[in-house]
Amino acid sequence: MSPLSQADLDFWEENGYVIVRNAVPRENAERAEQAVWEFLKMDPVNPDTWYPDPPRRGIMVEIYQHQALWDNRQYPKIYQAFSQIWQTEKLWVSFDQASMNPPSLNPEAKEPGLHWDTNLDNRPVESRIPHPNLCWWGTSIGVQGVLYLTDTAENQGAFACVPGFHHKIEGWLDRLPEDSTPQQQDLHALGSEKIPANIGDLIIWRTSLPHGASLNTSDKPRVVQYITMNPANDQNEDARKNRVNWWKERLAWDSAKGEDHHRGQVAELDSLGRKLLGLDKWSKD
Numbered sequence: 659m660s661p662l663s664q665a666d667l668d669f670w671e672e673n674g675y676v677i678v679r680n681a682v683p684r685e686n687a688e689r690a691e692q693a694v695w696e697f698l699k700m701d702p703v704n705p706d707t708w709y710p711d712p713p714r715r716g717i718m719v720e721i722y723q724h725q726a727l728w729d730n731r732q733y734p735k736i737y738q739a740f741s742q743i744w745q746t747e748k749l750w751v752s753f754d755q756a757s758m759n760p761p762s763l764n765p766e767a768k769e770p771g772l773h774w775d776t777n778l779d780n781r782p783v784e785s786r787i788p789h790p791n792l793c794w795w796g797t798s799i800g801v802q803g804v805l806y807l808t809d810t811a812e813n814q815g816a817f818a819c820v821p822g823f824h825h826k827i828e829g830w831l832d833r834l835p836e837d838s839t840p841q842q843q844d845l846h847a848l849g850s851e852k853i854p855a856n857i858g859d860l861i862i863w864r865t866s867l868p869h870g871a872s873l874n875t876s877d878k879p880r881v882v883q884y885i886t887m888n889p890a891n892d893q894n895e896d897a898r899k900n901r902v903n904w905w906k907e908r909l910a911w912d913s914a915k916g917e918d919h920h921r922g923q924v925a926e927l928d929s930l931g932r933k934l935l936g937l938d939k940w941s942k943d
Contacts, residue, residue, distance in 0.1 A: 661739045670743070673821040674864040677853070678739045681805060681860035688857075690727040691807035691881045694756045696749075697721045697917070708760040708879060717815075717871060719756040720916045723908040725925045727756070730805060731885055732931030736860060740887035743801060743862060748933075748940040750891065753767050753904060759815035761874045768842035772818065772868035776800055783827050783866045785887075801888070807838030807881040809857050815874030816852040817861050817882075823848060824866040855867035860885065890940055898936040905935055 662670070663677050670676040685727075698721060700707040721727065730736060731751045741747050776783065784800065808820070810816050812934050830848075831840060845868040852872050853861055863869060874880055903909070904926065906919050931939040 659778060661735050662740055662742045667742065670821040670862075672823040674867045675821065675853070676743075676862055677855055678735070678860040678862065679856070680858050681735050681739065682733045682858045683744050686726070686730055686733060686858070687805070687807045690724075690730055690756070690805075690883050693724045693726040694719055694721060694758055694807070694881055694883075697724070697756075697840060697921075698758060700758075702879070705760075708758075709763065717757050719758055719761040719857045720910065720918065721756050722753050722910050722916075722918050723905060723925055724918070724922060727883055728925035728927065732928055734930065736805075736885060737887065737930060737934065739862065740803070744887070744889055746889055748890040748892070750889075750901070750936055751934040752884075752886045752888070753901075753910065754797065755910075756883045756888065757881070758873055759871050759874050759880040759882075761877055761879065764822065767873055769818075769846060769873045770870055772820070772850060774865065774868060775802065776865045778831065778840050779809070781828070781831070783831075784824065784864070801862055801886055802865055802869075803860055803862045803881045803884065803886045805860045805885050806855050806857055807883055808878070810854055810880050810882075811876060811878075812852045812854040813874070814830045814854075814876040814878055815871050815880035816854050817853045817863075817869065818846075818872040819863055819867045819869040820845065820848045820850050821867070823868060824864045827866050836901055862886075887934070887938055890936070892936070892939045892941065898939075905937070908941055 662676065668678050695702045753776065753921065755824055804817050812855055834840060848868065855861060871880070910918070926936060927937065933940055
């Protein structure tokens with residue numbers, strides 16, 4: 659059974675995002691959440707550990723190649739959902755990181771601004787030349803995904819976006835004054851919404867939607883894993899070898915040797931994971 663119903667696909671076309679319910683089992687999400695806490699050297703039940711001195715730079719967690727993250731990347735329902743979006747079985751998965759967004763300690767804090775992770779100078783926005791290594795940027799329409807590793811309420815730093823903006827972005831960009839910068843506009847004013855979801859739910863969205871993590875005003879942290887997939891580029895041997903090397907050497911997507919490189923072991927892959935990485939080709943031709 660396909661994870662996305664026709665109603666889900668219609669919602670995707672209209673709103674530019676969709677929620678894949680129970681995309682991974684609870685135990686998968688909990689293992690990945692624990693991996694994030696261990697990487698950060700923090701205690702999930704002790705808020706005193708969530709705010710180190712000096713403070714962290716933002717909410718991203720530079721963990722890429724942990725087994726628990728790969729278990730989610732190669733989970734069949736995750737793959738099947740992206741396969742439906744792309745209408746192809748031949749996909750490569752990204753090496754995205756995780757995020758831990760703790761409750762804000764500032765009662766006067768404002769909502770973080772929204773953003774795009776794509777170059778808006780390339781028009782039309784939803785017509786891209788594929789990036790040679792097929793990470794999440796530079797794809798023909800551009801999709802991204804975030805997997806909730808905990809139940810996440812609306813006030814818990816939930817993912818926020820402007821639904822349906824992929825239908826409006828070209829006209830909006832055309833109407834901006836020539837000396838203005840799209841990323842510096844009040845993008846929340848375009849109609850942003852916060853998207854609560856449960857542990858193990860995956861939100862997939864188009865890169866043309868302004869989006870971002872919202873302000874966490876709850877008493878619980880938001881912990882997520884970013885996952886996306888794009889059409890595979892099996893014929894590009896350099897790209898395929900780079901990806902395999904990143905996995906073997908436990909590197910970030912940009913070949914950086916962070917803490918991930920010096921910890922743990924090479925993640926084990928099943929037959930689907932080997933193809934999603936590029937270790938095995940989707941086709942032999």
